[in-house]
Amino acid sequence: MSAHTLTRRLAPAALLAAAPAAGAQPGSGWGLLNLPQGVTPISREVYDLHMLILWICVAIGVVVFGAIFISILRHRKSLGREPARFHESTAIEIVWTVIPFLILVGMAIPATKTLIAMEDTSSPDLTIKITGYQWKWRYDYLGEGVGFFSNLATPEEQIYGDAPKGEHYLQEVDNPVVIPVGRKVRFVLTANDVIHSWWVPALGGKKDAIPGFINEWWTRVDEPGVYRGECAELCGRGHAYMPIVVVAKPEDEYRQWLAARKAEAAEAKAAAGRTWTRDELMARGKEVYGKFCAACHQANGEGLPGAFPALKGSKVATGPVKDHIAIVLKGKPGTAMAAFGPQLSDADIAAVVTYERNAWGNDTGDVVQPADVAAAR
Numbered sequence: 001m002s003a004h005t006l007t008r009r010l011a012p013a014a015l016l017a018a019a020p021a022a023g024a025q026p027g028s029g030w031g032l033l034n035l036p037q038g039v040t041p042i043s044r045e046v047y048d049l050h051m052l053i054l055w056i057c058v059a060i061g062v063v064v065f066g067a068i069f070i071s072i073l074r075h076r077k078s079l080g081r082e083p084a085r086f087h088e089s090t091a092i093e094i095v096w097t098v099i100p101f102l103i104l105v106g107m108a109i110p111a112t113k114t115l116i117a118m119e120d121t122s123s124p125d126l127t128i129k130i131t132g133y134q135w136k137w138r139y140d141y142l143g144e145g146v147g148f149f150s151n152l153a154t155p156e157e158q159i160y161g162d163a164p165k166g167e168h169y170l171q172e173v174d175n176p177v178v179i180p181v182g183r184k185v186r187f188v189l190t191a192n193d194v195i196h197s198w199w200v201p202a203l204g205g206k207k208d209a210i211p212g213f214i215n216e217w218w219t220r221v222d223e224p225g226v227y228r229g230e231c232a233e234l235c236g237r238g239h240a241y242m243p244i245v246v247v248a249k250p251e252d253e254y255r256q257w258l259a260a261r262k263a264e265a266a267e268a269k270a271a272a273g274r275t276w277t278r279d280e281l282m283a284r285g286k287e288v289y290g291k292f293c294a295a296c297h298q299a300n301g302e303g304l305p306g307a308f309p310a311l312k313g314s315k316v317a318t319g320p321v322k323d324h325i326a327i328v329l330k331g332k333p334g335t336a337m338a339a340f341g342p343q344l345s346d347a348d349i350a351a352v353v354t355y356e357r358n359a360w361g362n363d364t365g366d367v368v369q370p371a372d373v374a375a376a377r
Contacts, residue, residue, distance in 0.1 A: 043204025124186035132196030132209035135238030176245035180254040200229030221248040285355025312360040346370035
């Protein structure tokens with residue numbers, strides 16, 4: 001087995017091993033064995049509820065096992081004790097029915113209060129739509145005109161064992177989701193292909209993203225910081241490469257970030273209307289390919305035999321341009337080839353098609369412009 005193959009197989013396990021530490025607060029001793037407290041009001045409520053139930057269970061255990069051990073010690077046969085002969089005690093039946101009932105009611109009241117608070121998404125200051133894709137996330141800031149994909153940013157050299165692992169190996173992204181500190185943020189979650197699960201431990205919540213269904217969740221982070229998580233649903237072979245990074249910024253910094261994002265969106269719209277040079281398309285296409293295509297077709301375009309076809313020398317990448325554009329736009333039903341038309345701009349699709357037709361020795365010389373993609377749509 002090659003080093004690259006071994007690393008590919010072990011990478012998901014490496015992410016799962018790192019998962020408990022994602023977003024956890026630093027601690028030592030007992031704190032490392034307990035649940036993290038988190039950084040949101042809800043996460044702290046969940047932690048307090050956990051501790052309350054834990055100590056109730058500890059108290060029950062002490063009473064029950066204490067009674068058992070005392071009974072064994074004081075009423076053992078070696079002391080000449082004779083077993084009592086009685087049954088059907090109405091008083092005992094009532095006691096051991098009423099006491100557990102009261103304990104359960106005492107546990108249910110704070111638990112219900114916490115669950116209701118977790119589901120209360122009313123009156124948000126900001127709503128973000130989260131859509132799960134294999135294997136990336138899309139974030140749309142509703143009412144702000146801002147939307148972007150968030151992809152794994154760990155270099156391939158680290159994943160394949162050709163470079164030392166970074167501090168945030170497999171838990172770093174190119175575009176983190178940014179939220180303002182001290183404001184209620186509502187998330188609406190869905191998925192484009194299979195079931196995903198958006199989970200950031202420090203925020204104290206986890207929700208499934210299900211195709212054709214909308215889930216809701218909310219958070220409020222009171223302190224600036226970076227909080228990491230990952231998809232918690234086994235969503236395919238790239239599951240280990242689908243991290244989440246949430247950056248909480250002060251209000252003024254958040255506003256600056258939002259303005260910059262809006263400017264980028266306007267620039268991208270303008271870019272779709274101009275003619276690009278071949279060098280520009282190749283550079284942009286290589287970047288897009290690395291983010292959206294390399295996970296399946298591999299960075300060298302050779303694919304994975306039996307799973308994902310090669311693009312190097314393929315009929316798609318060297319055949320008619322219109323067919324190449326069409327399969328990128330619409331995907332291929334019945335296969336893992338997704339439709340990238342809803343995911344990528346005309347400029348991005350033009351760039352990646354140009355790159356695929358001229359990389360790895362394909363050298364078709366074809367140059368695809370955003371206008372060609374717009375016409376194909």
